[in-house]
Amino acid sequence: MAEAAVSIREVAALAGVSVGTVSNVLNRPDIVAGPTRDRVQAAIKQLGFIRNESARQLRAGRSRTIGLVVLDVANPFFTDVARGVEDEASESGLAVILCNSDDQQGKETHYLELLEEHRVQGILITPVTAAGERLARLQQRGTPVVLVDSRAPSQGQCSVAVDDVLGGELAVSRLLGDGHERIAFVGGPASIRQVADRHEGAVRALRQAGRSETGLHVVATPALNVAAGKRAAAEIAQLPPPRRPTAVFCANDLLAMGVLQEMTARRIRVPESISIIGYDDIEFAAAAAVPLSSVRQPRQLLGRTAAQLLLDEALGAGTHRHRQVMFEPELVIRQSSGPPRKPGPAAETPAVG
């Protein structure tokens, strides 16, 4: 079934020209005389010739792809980033190799090696931990690296991020402004930079409002998913109402959805009895039964911008200057948050049904 792949040489033979000419038809058709070009193109069609990308890459020294290494492809945040990257890359005729590090150092290392062997134009990565050392070496060996959703530790690298501290501050400031006194922060592990920053922002908001930062009830979670959110909510719900927080700020939307679900299951009304603000503003946040208030990140833009920086570095003729881009997040208020209500008979706003 598998016929021998046809090469440029056979095309040349059929068209009665040299291989160089076929190559020219392929890459610079304008410098080839009309009739010759037609003859070659006919031969290409007749033989079903397909360029061999490996050979081109070998000759060129670099492949026509870029690598994207994310922490979790199943997280809508990253699929949106990937989307932005892909759009930008395809405009330059590049393909994207998507790698899922799954938050594991080992897989990350494995993929970085693979990408370097593939001689990709460059790598976009959200590192598992601050992997500065390893990435810097990659860069020295000639593979540009752009950090996505992290700040570059030095001026020697490009990075694209969203100001997570500001995001945390926006969310908690709003809750304070709404009149909440007892606020919880749900998130973890604290070793994740995004989590730590969002927490820091929350603390900053408290300080600015003249509150003690010990007023923030921190509920640490082992992961950033729905199940962890549910467990955190169960913990909060057990507190007696006078001491229970009236608002929860979650480190991401998956957690927030877990919290929402558990509160709902326990007949604690959102937002009447407890307000919830999430982070990321994934599409499902707006579709939750109580649409989630959330801190929106420009996800696709993040991807696009990262890809642009990478391409500028990889293709730009030495004119590239490293930049650390920081976007601002935006607070989106929906129905899951509002001013606290005094306990009593059901409020007039529908809780969830």
Place this chain on the structure above:
Amino acid sequence: MAEAAVSIREVAALAGVSVGTVSNVLNRPDIVAGPTRDRVQAAIKQLGFIRNESARQLRAGRSRTIGLVVLDVANPFFTDVARGVEDEASESGLAVILCNSDDQQGKETHYLELLEEHRVQGILITPVTAAGERLARLQQRGTPVVLVDSRAPSQGQCSVAVDDVLGGELAVSRLLGDGHERIAFVGGPASIRQVADRHEGAVRALRQAGRSETGLHVVATPALNVAAGKRAAAEIAQLPPPRRPTAVFCANDLLAMGVLQEMTARRIRVPESISIIGYDDIEFAAAAAVPLSSVRQPRQLLGRTAAQLLLDEALGAGTHRHRQVMFEPELVIRQSSGPPRKPGPAAETPAVG
């Protein structure tokens, strides 16, 4: 900054051996004498040598990657499939190039060309439409193709799918068994094979129960997302209660979540006033405020199996036989569906809070 990439030749020079020996150290270390091997490995380390995958591929005639073309990376169904594919591929040391056709014929064609030029080991694809012709030609030229979530039209190809007709039948049979008399089907466009099959299954369930198939109230949607689900629900909600369906079967979970959200917003209780069953059983389905009943597909298994078939065809020494694998879906009942209740005061089961 970018130092000249070091090749096998320089390693050989430093270690004082021939390039062939370096290649042997890399690929068949056991046939190289111990001391020589050590010397070469030291040289590799000292120079920071990285294999050039393009050159290997050129020599081998095939790359060490497989292509995966999906309709929508943002749909959790496909990210789970991708996950399965990736797990299986990485066990064989292959990388996955993930391509998003975005339901557009043009993008699909573009990516197929790109993958063929890359000489991938094979392609896994959920085609935009029945693209039998084009895919068959690909296969003839030597690139194995496995259809994912579609049935192969002929014996000449492998395919992996889930029995969507059965899935539809399971869902609607359950609703009938629960005592529902008026049932709606929400889904579209009907040109999508999955939608048509699930609808057919619903009709079959009605027939088996001795009902007229005209009893199914079909609400056509323009797409399979949350927004379309909301619009469909609004349409259903406008019907006067005596004629309004007491149960809705949706062609996928995104639609179902939209329906749930809109019903909830209109204070129509789920499942007391209306039952909902979705399709796919994505992770978010269980996390909805009213956990969704849904028809589960073995998503990761789908991906794994597809990859296995592909690898068997690509790597297996001519012993491959094409297979059309069909999995069975499984109905998962959660709180969004149940027996219909007579209208009246709030039932004892919590609706949504």
Place this chain on the structure above:
DNA sequence: GGTCGTTCGTGGAACGTTTCAAATATGACA
């Protein structure tokens, strides 16, 4: 009919591997 420009086309080197037949070293044995 030479000379000079253009316009096209040619032929072969190079990219970095792998593979394989052939060459060489090693050691056992008579």
Place this chain on the structure above:
DNA sequence: TGTCATATTTGAAACGTTCCACGAACGACC
């Protein structure tokens, strides 16, 4: 000491492109 088998290493030919220095053909012009 020579012979033979075995273990190791070598050297060169591919793989399919692109690139580039040349050459051929063709007019045009003096």
